[in-house]
Amino acid sequence: MLHFSRVKMIAILLACLVSMMFALPNLFTKEQLASWPRFLPSKQMPLGLDLQGGAHLLLAMDTEELRREWLQTLRDDARRTLRDAKIFPTGVGIAGNQVQVRLAKPEEADAAIRELRKLIQPLGSAMLGTSGEDLTITRGGDGTILIAPSAQGLQQRVIHAAGAAIETVNRRINALGTAESTVVRQGADRILVQYPGLTDTKVLKDLLGQTAKLSFHEVHPTMTAEEARQGRVPSGYRVFAASERGDEQGVSYLLRETPVVPGENLVDAQPGFDQRTNEPIISFRFDQAGARRFGRFTQEHVGRPFAIVLDDKVLSAPVIREPILGGSGQISGSFTVETANTLAVQLRSGALPVKLTIAEERTVGPSLGADSIEAGKLASFVGAGISMIMVIVAYGTFGVFAVIGLIMNGTMVVALMSAAGTTLTLPGIAGLVLTVGMAVDSNVIIYERIREELRAGKSAVSAIDAGFTRAITTILDSQLTTLAAAIIMFWLGSGPIRGFAVTLTIGIFTSIFTAVTVTRLLIALWLRGERAKAGRIAVPI
């Protein structure tokens, strides 16, 4: 146990040296590091939002809305498909979680099912051996056909929507500035936004709180919303309420459901001011296809109103005075400078596929973060300092060796975290401090064992040897059980628990290494020196 080959010795020393190099940048400021020579590692431990201050927002997608929208699309598609095939059902509607088609002639059922099956899209990939379909089409009772979305189909839609939402969220956040924000998916239907250095999250929340689906609709030429509500809403039309922020609150409009130009055709939106009224407005520009369609529509509808709809609410319904052929225009709607800015950013970055709600928010101000760092530093130094003094008092010279091992342990944890880019959080600091406390345990187990062997009358060399040999199984057993707890913390835990688990896990590995390797090497070297001297070796423990 006490013999080290030259190669092994060099390897251990090298490991220590390398970790010191990787840990070193954390002692300097970012500015100082910038002037370092290239070949030196200059990565610092990234600080968690609780230490540097910032906002953590967990956004949840409204999957219910996604399902509802899908059913609506399915209903429209089914209607159109059957019409194209010259099959005329008496009704196509949404019933619960499926679309119900009621046929006029039951004998057409087979033909109808054949047509409707065209709507089915395959899922998964043949290469991966996964397959399935996004819809199931079955025959219901008394001449009906049921189209039901499958669970996997919905799941895939959620995944696609999440991907699209992340892109949009990213674009909107980037408009805020150049902070190192991250946007990642969490689970199937959640998006985690981390934005360092932001204290008041109002702007951020406003930006993300709106789907911002903009579209331009034709207003029903003769019928008003009131009349439609009392009688029957004509097919293809729908009643839309006016936006709360517009002038005409409480008013509703009867609009054609399919927009003249959907929001996807928008290429640019900028906040500005109306030249006459000096009111904040948003000027926008369509792409070519949008411009062409909008131009044709305005040409044909001069003198009639059209509606600008944002998230299913009518922003304004101006009257077309002359054809708008240039593909650009402006929206007014009682904006403030602030809301005009926000909406312009939202329009530029595209609509969110689904509404996002904030499921969790954790924001830490920079002052609290700085206080936490200071408190963490102080606690670490005091805690580690006292435990080191205790070890030296209890174990003398060997205690000094143990302390060198402990310092090396701390250095290695910091080095590994810096190199791997593992975030240091406030609970992480607690984990770090606790690791030091628990690393002491390995040394205590070894040294108490050596003392026992010495009391049993063994010679210095064999007592030390036996101490290490016997203690190692105990150390491994005790540390591996702690590791089990740490891994479960990481697996099941969220946020703060994870940060703690990560440092604890790294600390367990490094503490085993330093206690049984670094300290052992020091003792072996010491023993070599003692053997060179004449006389009996007295163990300073």
Add this chain to the structure above:
Amino acid sequence: MRFVPHFKGYDFFPHGTHINFMRFRDICFWGSIAAIVISIGLFLGMGLNYGVDFKGGSMLEVQTKSGEAADIQAIRGKLGGLGLGDVQIQAFGTSNDVLIRIESQPGGEEAQQVAMRTVIDALGDGYVQRRVEVVGPAVSAELRRTGILAVAAAIMAIMAYVWFRFEWQFAVGTLLSLAHDVLVVVGVFAFFQLEFDLGIVAALLTILGYSVNDTVVVSDRIRENLRKYKRMDLGELLNLSINETLSRTILTGVTTIVVLIALFIFGGSVMRYFTFAMLLGVLVGTYSSIFIAAPVLEYLGVKRETVTGEKAAASARS
């Protein structure tokens, strides 16, 4: 190694002690069972004072901009009439720091955000936000579920490991002592109505790690002594093993406690409950490995043939 001064350490602890731990076996065993029952009773009867993580709702820490002491009465006046249900306002950390808690609002995720906005607007310009935590009902339910799952899974994983490395009797002792540690800490938190949040769950998991660490060190020695003294009475042997490892139990315990006290005093107010739970857990954990895990072995009995036979052969091979 010439630069290292030669000096002997101070051996704090008397060695070769013969404290008869097994004499307290029955008192401790039933005492521990009573502690477990009382803790469960407290947990069920009084319930835990869950933080926003588990209960949902919002928490806001603000500091006066002027640096003067915060006027809690004035804040109470401003926020009392907002119709947000239970709004708790308390001093926190320094005198210019205030912690405001708003209970979970009916109406899902968005209602929490609206409530938080209302409070921030009502507070006005005199305060700067230090910390905002808003947890919606979906997330809090999830955190509750995974929190319980994490503690249960950790106990199971540790038990499986001990079973694998030792005998099933050791695993039973470990399970009992771990359950004891967790439940007693939970009981204390219920009794004093201390805030129970995610951090405390992390503390519970660490306590499990620490406690099993202690148990394993003692168990290791018991196993070793079972091989060494084949004819010794089991109670005597357990006593001997506990006594032999006593110095390490105390020294490690004291170092860990010292580190935790440093964290408690200097670690800032955010982590105070966490460190308190840890402190409590280290004390309880040390107790349980001596007075629960070991005595259970005497109740259950350990078959020496298996311990001395198979495992000895296994260790001889390695």
